[in-house]
Amino acid sequence: MLGKLSWSxxxxxxxxxxxxxxxxxxxxxxxxxLVLAKGWMPYLWKEWITSVDHKRLGIMxxxxxxxxxxxxxIDAIMMRAQQAVAYHAQGYLPPEHYNQVFSAHGTIMVLxxxxxxxxxxxxFVVPLQLGVRDVAFPTLxxxxxxxxxxxALLVNISLVVGEFARTGWLPYPPLSELRYSPGVGVDYxxxxxxxxxxxxxxxxxxxxxxxxxxxAPGMTYMRMPMFSWTALASCLxxxxxxxxxxxxxxxxxxxxxxxxxxxxxEAGGNAMMFMNLIWAWGHPEVYILVLPAFGIYSxxxxxxxxxxxxxxxxxxxxxxFICVVSFMTWLHHFFTMGAGGDVNAAFGISTSxxxxxxxxxxxxxxxxxxxGRIRFTTPMLxxxxxxxxxxxxxxxxxxxxxxxxxxxxxxSMFLVAHFHHVIVAGVVFALLAGIEFWWPKAFGYRLHEGxxxxxxxxxxxxxxxxxxxxxxxxxxxxxxxxxxxxxxEWHWWLQISSVGVLILIVAAGCxxxxxxxxxxxxxxxxxxxxxxxxxxxxxxxxxxxxxVYNFAVLPQVIDTEYYWxxxxxxxxxxxxxxxxxxxxxxxxxxxxxxxxxAFFATIIGFALIWHIWWLMIVGLIGAYAxxxxxxxxxxxxxxxxxxxVAQQDRARRAARQHILNTGEVAxx
Amino acid sequence: xxxxxxxxTIADPFRLGHRGPNLAxxxxxxxxxxxxxxxxxxFWLFLLTDIIIFACLFASYAVLxxxxxxxxxxxxxxxxxxxxxETACLLASSFCCGLATIAVAKRDQFLTQLALLATxxxxxxxxxxxxxxxxxxxxxxxxxxxxxxxxxxFTLVGCHGVHVTAGLLxxxxxxxxxxxxxxxxxxxxxxxxxxxxxxxxxxxxxxxFSLVYLVGTRL
Numbered sequence: 001m002l003g004k005l006s007w008s009x010x011x012x013x014x015x016x017x018x019x020x021x022x023x024x025x026x027x028x029x030x031x032x033x034l035v036l037a038k039g040w041m042p043y044l045w046k047e048w049i050t051s052v053d054h055k056r057l058g059i060m061x062x063x064x065x066x067x068x069x070x071x072x073x074i075d076a077i078m079m080r081a082q083q084a085v086a087y088h089a090q091g092y093l094p095p096e097h098y099n100q101v102f103s104a105h106g107t108i109m110v111l112x113x114x115x116x117x118x119x120x121x122x123x124f125v126v127p128l129q130l131g132v133r134d135v136a137f138p139t140l141x142x143x144x145x146x147x148x149x150x151x152a153l154l155v156n157i158s159l160v161v162g163e164f165a166r167t168g169w170l171p172y173p174p175l176s177e178l179r180y181s182p183g184v185g186v187d188y189x190x191x192x193x194x195x196x197x198x199x200x201x202x203x204x205x206x207x208x209x210x211x212x213x214x215x216a217p218g219m220t221y222m223r224m225p226m227f228s229w230t231a232l233a234s235c236l237x238x239x240x241x242x243x244x245x246x247x248x249x250x251x252x253x254x255x256x257x258x259x260x261x262x263x264x265x266e267a268g269g270n271a272m273m274f275m276n277l278i279w280a281w282g283h284p285e286v287y288i289l290v291l292p293a294f295g296i297y298s299x300x301x302x303x304x305x306x307x308x309x310x311x312x313x314x315x316x317x318x319x320x321f322i323c324v325v326s327f328m329t330w331l332h333h334f335f336t337m338g339a340g341g342d343v344n345a346a347f348g349i350s351t352s353x354x355x356x357x358x359x360x361x362x363x364x365x366x367x368x369x370x371x372g373r374i375r376f377t378t379p380m381l382x383x384x385x386x387x388x389x390x391x392x393x394x395x396x397x398x399x400x401x402x403x404x405x406x407x408x409x410x411x412s413m414f415l416v417a418h419f420h421h422v423i424v425a426g427v428v429f430a431l432l433a434g435i436e437f438w439w440p441k442a443f444g445y446r447l448h449e450g451x452x453x454x455x456x457x458x459x460x461x462x463x464x465x466x467x468x469x470x471x472x473x474x475x476x477x478x479x480x481x482x483x484x485x486x487x488x489e490w491h492w493w494l495q496i497s498s499v500g501v502l503i504l505i506v507a508a509g510c511x512x513x514x515x516x517x518x519x520x521x522x523x524x525x526x527x528x529x530x531x532x533x534x535x536x537x538x539x540x541x542x543x544x545x546x547x548v549y550n551f552a553v554l555p556q557v558i559d560t561e562y563y564w565x566x567x568x569x570x571x572x573x574x575x576x577x578x579x580x581x582x583x584x585x586x587x588x589x590x591x592x593x594x595x596x597x598a599f600f601a602t603i604i605g606f607a608l609i610w611h612i613w614w615l616m617i618v619g620l621i622g623a624y625a626x627x628x629x630x631x632x633x634x635x636x637x638x639x640x641x642x643x644x645v646a647q648q649d650r651a652r653r654a655a656r657q658h659i660l661n662t663g664e665v666a667x668x
Numbered sequence: 669x670x671x672x673x674x675x676x677t678i679a680d681p682f683r684l685g686h687r688g689p690n691l692a693x694x695x696x697x698x699x700x701x702x703x704x705x706x707x708x709x710x711f712w713l714f715l716l717t718d719i720i721i722f723a724c725l726f727a728s729y730a731v732l733x734x735x736x737x738x739x740x741x742x743x744x745x746x747x748x749x750x751x752x753x754e755t756a757c758l759l760a761s762s763f764c765c766g767l768a769t770i771a772v773a774k775r776d777q778f779l780t781q782l783a784l785l786a787t788x789x790x791x792x793x794x795x796x797x798x799x800x801x802x803x804x805x806x807x808x809x810x811x812x813x814x815x816x817x818x819x820x821x822f823t824l825v826g827c828h829g830v831h832v833t834a835g836l837l838x839x840x841x842x843x844x845x846x847x848x849x850x851x852x853x854x855x856x857x858x859x860x861x862x863x864x865x866x867x868x869x870x871x872x873x874x875x876x877f878s879l880v881y882l883v884g885t886r887l
Binding site: 132136137201204205206208209212213214215216217218219220223239240242243244247251254258259260262264266267268269270277554557624627631632 | 697698699700701705706709710713714716717718720721724725727728731732735736737812813814815816817819820822823837841845848849854858
């Protein structure tokens with residue numbers, strides 16, 4: 001009746017996951033009880049859960065990403081603590097548990113923390129920057145979000161019910177085959193990543209369509225803001241790479257569930273085919289994350305230097321160059337496969353060449369700052385921390401790109417140090433900068449600068465103290481994923497590394513404090529004008545938070561940095577442009593489709609993991625029924641009357657007129 | 669300070685008939701495209717991603733095609749007569765789908781339903797023929813677990829079969845929508861997507877027919 005599921009799936013004998021799971025369940029029940037007691041449920045259902053508004057979905061993505069970032073960080077703390085004490089000892093984590101922790105850390109950080117944060121910011125910002133009202137397929141957008149949430153939920157269920165994969169964040173066969181991993185851990189991985197991957201694929205389709213087909217009149221390609229360009233490049237990569245992930249995971253699934261022989265040792269299976277396929281997705285995935293991060297830095301540096309982005313066209317070209325070349329480097333993840341000198345040389349060269357595109361970008365950012373009037377706000381600090389840190393991280397990457405060096409450094413702690421160096425400094429710094437930068441647009445108040453700066457300084461110091469020792473132990477010969485070790489030289493370095501984690505814990509505390517303090521003091525941090533940073537792109541033209549339709553009338557774009565030009569003209573002439581003629585606006589109606597889809601996806605995923613076949617059939621029928629019900633809807637849109645639009649837009653104009661009248665603006 | 673207040677007179681990006689001065693919609697600076705363009709374009713992108721999934725399966729089949737592990741080779745098990753009939757059914761189905769497109773354009777309920785029914789029946793015939801092929805192989809002990817070659821074969825061809833089956837479900841829903849809702853613009857757009865999907869499955873089948881069956885029986 002319940003397949004493989006029984007009481008033995010709950011780890012009653014292991015206190016750590018049990019207590020952690022119990023705390024999470026209690027917190028969730030507490031939150032639910034609070035919501036029900038306060039009567040917030042109808043509000044949450046109507047305004048958030050069923051919302052198809054790209055801004056709301058973006059905020060929910062970011063919330064999911066921040067929660068998972070915390071979960072992944074807790075895994076990181078556990079690993080650093082283990083390695084700090086496991087010298088000539090077993091440490092406090094048993095090997096099978098430690099293996100689950102590092103697998104979950106990688107999976108969660110890349111797929112359920114970084115991806116939702118990146119996609120969340122794209123969701124929130126891109127339609128605003130393009131001057132339009134929503135994405136191409138609003139309901140599909142909601143489906144994407146809820147499928148991502150399903151994946152995150154399944155990974156976290158594995159904490160208490162059953163186990164997670166012990167195979168690392170990419171389940172390499174033959175270890176991940178049924179013979180060597182008979183438990184449900186790999187199955188949890190497969191279905192969680194598969195379901196959220198489909199969500200991401202749909203996001204890619206949605207945003208490429210949006211950016212290529214739905215832009216404000218006059219918004220030609222060469223007038224698009226840089227973040228929108230990088231979002232386009234990132235989504236093109238999603239389109240090309242995520243189907244490979246879907247196919248590869250499906251093959252491994254068939255091996256495990258139906259006894260197929262794609263990657264097995266027996267009957268002619270080929271495990272190296274898995275490495276090639278998974279990295280054909282995995283390498284572009286790195287750029288899916290980092291390209292939008294580059295876009296965030298571009299916006300932040302240009303805004304706080306008070307200058308247009310230097311070399312806009314070369315920045316676009318570099319972005320697309322990286323987009324294409326990122327598909328030609330996957331083999332550098334396994335130079336040791338034995339493909340031979342010619343193949344390794346080709347991939348070594350392509351890997352080094354991709355640094356050229358990144359170099360172009362670095363110079364563009366530096367020249368944007370050169371001669372600018374720089375304001376050292378928190379987002380700007382993150383960006384400058386990135387510039388200095390990312391360059392050295394990239395240099396260690398060029399080292400790893402040289403096949404002979406890679407044969408020595410492969411799968412060592414040097415590699416671990418390298419990819420944390422570029423992903424933390426490249427992606428995580430950008431995401432924190434982006435959240436800080438667009439927070440006032442989303443919620444109508446700025447975040448507290450003091451706590452933000454404290455977060456930045458603790459983060460960057462903690463980052464160096466944590467990860468630089470890893471380079472050293474890597475060169476001293478330490479391989480990754482060691483549960484314990486007997487080498488005295490490594491011990492001190494790993495202890496320094498764990499001190500770095502303590503500093504990062506302080507940084508995380510500062511970040512949480514910043515959010516709380518800012519919320520409490522939101523009145524004094526209020527953004528009245530909708531343009532708190534003296535911004536340059538269209539998202540700063542509307543109010544903070546923007547109305548559901550974003551723009552009362554679509555802007556007619558006539559220039560790059562059109563909003564900046566318009567603003568300067570208004571200052572010169574000391575008056576706003578003519579009041580436009582308002583018309584009724586048609587907007588997509590909210591729909592529970594996404595949530596219901598995710599509900600059935602969770603059921604299907606859980607049933608497949610535990611081999612509960614009847615439940616899977618129930619889930620599939622439910623999913624088909626959802627599809628039919630959605631297809632049967634008659635009124636997909638509603639109208640916002642012209643009067644209402646006019647009233648709201650006049651209030652916005654009045655706030656801006658007030659600033660023009662008083663003459664002075666104190667830009668943050 | 670001012671706002672992005674320069675105006676155009678048309679309010680909504682999702683509405684038809686909405687364009688900037690002297691510019692085509694959905695290109696360059698012409699403003700948001702029409703719903704039909706947006707839906708069609710998005711579905712094209714979806715088809716491209718589906719093609720990449722098939723590309724992975726083709727690639728894995730190519731890698732594993734010679735790994736027969738002492739089991740049968742392609743030449744020993746492929747029945748070209750049956751495959752020829754399968755191909756005929758699927759091409760006929762695509763043709764009927766084309767007829768349905770004409771009937772929809774003419775707003776003719778009876779002809780639409782008839783053409784879609786023919787599309788569905790020929791598609792069903794294809795699925796039945798393919799199932800019989802799979803069943804026959806299994807009965808001989810040549811299932812997907814026998815060798816890596818058969819794993820690659822069953823997955824590639826089976827994935828196409830699953831697509832056709834899902835397409836048949838969609839087709840049934842499509843017929844019901846035309847019957848219940850008539851020729852509404854949104855249902856017309858869905859049918860556009862369906863027909864693209866159906867012809868796309870033909871294209872994939874042509875590749876399977878050539879690269880799996882024809883090459884397999886020659887080598």
